[in-house]
Amino acid sequence: MANYKSILFEQMIKDFAETEVKPLAQEIDEEERFPAETVEKMAKLGLFGIVVPKEYGGCGGDYPMYIQAVEELSKHCGTTGVILSAHVSLCAAPILEFGTEEQKRKYLPDLATGAKIGAFGLTEPNAGTDAGNQQTVAVEMDDHYVLNGSKIFITNGGYASTYVIIAVTGKTPKGVEMTAFIVEKGWEGFSFGKKERKMGIRGSSTCELIFENVKVPKENMLGKRGEGFKIAMKTLDGGRIGIAAQALGIAEGAFDLTVAYVKSRKQFGRPISACQNTQFVLADLATRIAACRGLVYVAANAKQNKLPTLSVNAAQAKLYASETAMEVTTKAVQLHGGYGYTREYAVERMMRDAKITEIYEGTSEVQRMVISGALLKK
Amino acid sequence: MKIIVCIKQVPNTTEIKIDPVTNTLKRDGVPSIINPDDKAALEAALRLKAQCGAEVVALTMGPPQAEKALRETLAMGADAAYLLTDRAFAGSDTLATSTIIAAAVKKLGADAVFCGRQAIDGDTAQVGPQIAEHLGIPQITYAQDVEYCEKKGTLRIKRQFEDRYQTLEVSGLCLITVLSSYAKPRYMNVWDIVSQDEKEIGILTFADLEINPAEIGLGGSPTKVKSTATKQFDKTIETLELDAEQAANAIVEALKQKHLI
Numbered sequence: 001m002a003n004y005k006s007i008l009f010e011q012m013i014k015d016f017a018e019t020e021v022k023p024l025a026q027e028i029d030e031e032e033r034f035p036a037e038t039v040e041k042m043a044k045l046g047l048f049g050i051v052v053p054k055e056y057g058g059c060g061g062d063y064p065m066y067i068q069a070v071e072e073l074s075k076h077c078g079t080t081g082v083i084l085s086a087h088v089s090l091c092a093a094p095i096l097e098f099g100t101e102e103q104k105r106k107y108l109p110d111l112a113t114g115a116k117i118g119a120f121g122l123t124e125p126n127a128g129t130d131a132g133n134q135q136t137v138a139v140e141m142d143d144h145y146v147l148n149g150s151k152i153f154i155t156n157g158g159y160a161s162t163y164v165i166i167a168v169t170g171k172t173p174k175g176v177e178m179t180a181f182i183v184e185k186g187w188e189g190f191s192f193g194k195k196e197r198k199m200g201i202r203g204s205s206t207c208e209l210i211f212e213n214v215k216v217p218k219e220n221m222l223g224k225r226g227e228g229f230k231i232a233m234k235t236l237d238g239g240r241i242g243i244a245a246q247a248l249g250i251a252e253g254a255f256d257l258t259v260a261y262v263k264s265r266k267q268f269g270r271p272i273s274a275c276q277n278t279q280f281v282l283a284d285l286a287t288r289i290a291a292c293r294g295l296v297y298v299a300a301n302a303k304q305n306k307l308p309t310l311s312v313n314a315a316q317a318k319l320y321a322s323e324t325a326m327e328v329t330t331k332a333v334q335l336h337g338g339y340g341y342t343r344e345y346a347v348e349r350m351m352r353d354a355k356i357t358e359i360y361e362g363t364s365e366v367q368r369m370v371i372s373g374a375l376l377k378k
Numbered sequence: 379m380k381i382i383v384c385i386k387q388v389p390n391t392t393e394i395k396i397d398p399v400t401n402t403l404k405r406d407g408v409p410s411i412i413n414p415d416d417k418a419a420l421e422a423a424l425r426l427k428a429q430c431g432a433e434v435v436a437l438t439m440g441p442p443q444a445e446k447a448l449r450e451t452l453a454m455g456a457d458a459a460y461l462l463t464d465r466a467f468a469g470s471d472t473l474a475t476s477t478i479i480a481a482a483v484k485k486l487g488a489d490a491v492f493c494g495r496q497a498i499d500g501d502t503a504q505v506g507p508q509i510a511e512h513l514g515i516p517q518i519t520y521a522q523d524v525e526y527c528e529k530k531g532t533l534r535i536k537r538q539f540e541d542r543y544q545t546l547e548v549s550g551l552c553l554i555t556v557l558s559s560y561a562k563p564r565y566m567n568v569w570d571i572v573s574q575d576e577k578e579i580g581i582l583t584f585a586d587l588e589i590n591p592a593e594i595g596l597g598g599s600p601t602k603v604k605s606t607a608t609k610q611f612d613k614t615i616e617t618l619e620l621d622a623e624q625a626a627n628a629i630v631e632a633l634k635q636k637h638l639i
Contacts, residue, residue, distance in 0.1 A: 009571050046567045
C-alpha cells in the first residue's frame with residue numbers, strides 16, 4: 001500500500017511553503033520582523049505539534065516528517081525554518097523526553113497547537129562552545145529555586161512563552177552541577193534584554209533573557225537535579241538535525257533558483273547554462289546536496305528510533321549540511337553575478353542565512369569534536 | 379446533518395492530452411489533483427462541520443488510484459470517504475456516472491449533497507445536476523456562498539450569474555454545485571494527515587448498489603465521443619513599427635478584420 005501519510009504530508013508542506021512562506025521571505029528579512037502571521041498559520045496546520053503524541057494534543061507524527069517540514073520551509077525562508085526547529089527540538093522535545101507526566105500535561109498541549117511558542121536557554125556571554133562554564137544560578141529555597149543570571153542569542157526569545165533553561169545548582173568534584181528548568185514568560189523578575197541585529201535569519205527573534213530573583217517552583221525542574229548538562233547535550237543532538245534540515249533547505253532553495261537563473265541568463269549570445277563551468281559547478285553542488293539529504297534523514301531516523309548512533313549522526317548531518325549550505329549559496333551568488341549580490345535576488349539573503357547554520361547549536365568545530373570524540377573513545 | 383461531497387480526481391493540467399486512437403484522456407505521467415470546484419465544495423462542507431457539526435463524507439468514482447484523492451479529503455478534515463470502483467463502471471459517460479453516484483448516495487444516506495460545478499478535464503457540468511434528477515431532489519447550481527442558518531436549520535445559498543447573484547434558502551435534502559471562487563480550500567493538517575492512516579476507505583462496487591446494469595458502463599452511456607482534438611494555435615507574430623496614433627488605428631483595424639470588435 002502506498003504510504004499516504006508521507007505523500008500527503010509532502011504535498012501539504014510544499015504547497016504551504018510555496019504559497020504562504022515564500023512571498024514573505026524578503027519582507028521579513030528587510031524589516032527584521034518576526035513572521036507572526038505565518039506562525040499562526042503553521043500552528044493551525046499542526047506543524048508545531050508534529051512529533052507530540054496525540055494524548056498531549058499533538059499530531060502523533062514522526063521525526064522525519066518534522067525534519068521535512070523544516071527543510072521545506074527553509075527552502076524559501078531560513079527564518080521560518082528555524083522558528084519551527086527551535087520550538088520543537090529545543091523546547092517541546094526535551095519536555096516530552098525528560099518531563100514528568102504532570103509537566104507534559106501542563107506544557108505540551110499549548111506547545112503542540114502553537115498557542116505557545118517554545119525556546120531554550122543554554123548560551124551565555126561566557127558559555128558558548130564551552131557550555132559547561134555556566135554563570136546563571138538557581139538556588140534552592142523551600143518549595144522553589146531562585147534563578148539569577150542571563151542567557152544570550154536565544155532563538156524565538158522574544159516571542160516564546162515556554163522556556164527550557166539550564167542553570168547551575170551546585171558544585172560537584174568534576175565542576176559545576178547543572179539542572180534544567182521550565183520557565184514561563186511573565187514570571188516576576190524574568191525580562192528581555194537586547195534584540196540582536198543579525199547578518200541573516202533576520203526575521204527570527206534572537207534576544208537576551210534576564211533572570212533577576214525569578215522564583216521557579218520545584219515542580220518545574222526538568223529531569224533530575226544535576227542532569228542539566230546531559231539534558232542540554234541530548235536536546236542539542238536533536239536540535240542539530242533541525243538545523244541540518246534548515247541548512248539543507250537553504251541549499252536546495254538557492255540551488256533551484258540558480259538552475260532557473262542560468263537557463264535564462266544570456267551572455268555571449270547563449271545561456272550561461274551552456275558553459276561547462278556552470279554545468280560542472282551545478283553537478284558538484286547537486287551531488288553535495290544529495291549527500292546531505294542522506295545524512296539528514298539518517299539522523300532523523302536515528303532520532304525517531306532512538307538509535308545509539310544519534311549523537312554522531314546528528315553532528316555529521318549538521319556539519320556537512322551547514323558547510324554545504326555555505327558552499328551552495330556562495331556559488332549561487334557567484335553564478336548570479338552582480339545581480340546575485342543585490343537584495344533583489346533571494347540568493348543574497350540565502351547566503352547570509354546559511355552562515356548561521358555553521359555556528360549555532362554547536363559550531364562546525366564542535367561537531368568535529370563530537371564526531372572525533374566518539375571515534376577515538378572506542 | 380450528513381453531507382456527501384462528490385469529488386473527482388483529475389489530471390493537474392488544463393491542457394489534457396487525448397489518446398487519438400481511443401479518444402479518451404491520457405492520464406499517464408500527469409499528476410492528479412482533486413478537481414478545484416469539488417475541493418471548494420468540500421471546503422463548504424467542512425465549514426458547515428465547524429459551524430454546526432455536520433458529518434462530511436467524501437465520495438468518488440474511479441480507479442483504485444483515486445484513493446489518494448479521498449485520503450486527501452480525510453487529511454483536510456472529512457469524516458469518512460467512499461470509493462466507487464468496479465469494472466462494470468468503466469467507460470461510463472456523465473449520465474451513467476450520475477446513475478451510479480445517485481445509487482451510492484441513496485445507499486449511504488445524506489441530508490445534503492455537495493458537488494463541484496464542473497471538472498477541469500471534461501467541463502460538462504452535467505454530473506451534479508444529473509445526480510439530483512436521479513434522486514428527484516432540488517438542485518442549486520453555481521453556488522458562490524453556502525451558509526447555515528442555525529435558527530431555521532436551513533441552508534442559504536448565493537448563486538452566481540453572469541451579471542447578478544441570486545440568494546436561495548433551502549430546507550431538506552438537496553444538491554448544491556459549488557464554484558471554486560467560493561473560497562480557497564484549506565490545507566491538509568498534520569493531525570488529520572496522521573489519523574487518515576488509521577481510517578479505511580469504504581469500497582462500493584456494483585454488487586453493493588441497486589442499479590440496472592444496462593444503465594451503466596460503456597453500454598449504458600448514450601454519449602459517444604466521435605473525435606476530440608487539441609486546438610492548434612497560430613502563433614505568428616506581426617511586428618509593426620508605428621507611432622502611437624498609427625499603432626492604435628492599426629490595432630483597431632486588425633481587431634475589426636477578425637470581427638473581435
